[in-house]
Amino acid sequence: MTNPATPEAERIDLHLDAEAKRKIQHAAEREGRTLNTFIVESALLSADQSLQAHERMVLSGHDAEALFAALTSPPEPGTARTEAMREYQERVTSR
Template sequence: MTTSPLRSEKLDLRLTPGAKQTLQRAAAAAQRSVSEFVLESALTSAAETLADRQSFQLDGERWEALVAALDAPPQMHPRLARLLQEPSVLEQSLAGGAG
């Protein structure tokens, strides 16, 4: 028999009576307590939200394009280089206020 980790953390929610009633109906339909239903639903949603931030999948053609872009030498962009050499708005306002 495996043991579950001890649930020692608590999360409080404030919700409308209608929202609570909806959760209660959904939990009953899933044959779970409201706490179990909310926890399972929240963890499923969290996993889906985090999935695209942890890994992504590409087909062979797109993978090759990504690898080629990462392996390619950096491109020169004269307008960007010129912009980075100009004083920023902050630097201009500080220089103007120092007199």
């Protein structure tokens, strides 16, 4: 993590009520960290969790089986798909 005091660090202004600040300050002190470090590390942890939740797909057992079945034995191509593939091959090989 970048040290918040380094010249390349970005600044975020945060406004919160006194009770919220006291609570966060108390938690930071309990963990032996500065308020700034506690807030930055907590925000980064929360950001990582949020991004992972949105980047990962969790399937139920039934859905996982359906996906596996579709991948291992795909349906035969229909007429439109077969015709489109034939047309594509003609255009690509005729160049």
